C-alpha cells in the first residue's frame with residue numbers, strides 16, 4: 584500500500600496539472616451522510632420523491648423540508664482533514680482545481696479557491712421564474728418553500744434530477760479534465776452522469792487516476808491507476824504527506 588502512495592505522490596509531483604473530483608464520501612467525516620451507502624440520504628428520502636425538479640414543483644413545501652434541514656446540517660458542519668489536505672495541495676501548487684458534486688461548500692471553507700460546483704450549492708436560492716439568486720438567510724426559519732420578490736417559486740440552487748448541469752460547470756470541468764495529468768477522485772460511487780464522465784474524459788486524455796474510496800467502484804477496474812482504500816480523512820492527509828516527502 585505504501586508503494587501505491589509513493590507512485591501516486593510521484594505522479595502528482597511530476598504533473599503540470601492536477602485536479603480533484605469529489606463526491607459525498609469526501610464530506611462524510613464532516614458529519615454529512617452520503618447518498619447511497621447503507622443509511623445514506625436516499626435510503627431515508629427516496630430521490631424520486633425529494634430530489635427531482637418535478638417533485639419540487641408539484642409539492643414544494645414537502646420537498647423543501649428536506650433541503651431546509653440539509654441546509655441547517657451543512658451550516659453546522661466543518662471541513663475534515665481530507666478537505667484540508669486538498670486545500671494544502673493547492674497551497675503547495677499541486678492542485679489546480681476541485682470539481683465537486685457536493686453542495687455543502689466545504690472545499691471553499693477549507694481554503695480551496697478554484698472550486699467548480701458541478702451540482703450547485705445549497706447555501707443559495709434561485710428563482711424558477713426570474714432566475715434571481717440569493718443567499719439562504721441563515722437567520723430565517725423558512726417554514727414554507729420561499730417565494731421570490733417577483734412571485735416566482737424559489738428552490739435551493741442545486742441541480743435536482745431532471746435539471747441540467749450549469750453550462751459554466753460543464754465547460755470548466757471538461758477543460759480541466761482534458762488538461763489534467765493527474766485526477767484525484769475522492770468519495771464518489773461513480774454512478775451519476777454526467778459527473779462520472781469527468782474522470783473518464785481525463786483518462787482518455789492520458790491522465791493518471793488516483794481513487795480514494797472506502798471500497799472499489801465502477802471506476803476502479805477500468806480507469807483507476809492507484810486505488811487508495813480508506814476514509815478520505817485519512818487517505819488524503821497521508822497522500823499529502825507523501826507528496827511533501
Ligand code: APR
Nearest residue numbers: 606607608611617618619684770771772775796797814815
Ligand atoms: N471516505 C471516502 N469515501 C467514502 C467515505 C469516506 N469517509 N464514505 C463514503 N465513501 C464513498 C462510498 O463508498 C461511495 O462510493 O463515497 C461514495 C459516495 O457515493 P454516493 O453516496 O453515491 O455519492 P456521490 O457519488 O457523490 O453521488 C453523486 O448523486 O444523488 C446524486 O447529486 C447527488 O452529487 C450526488 C451524486
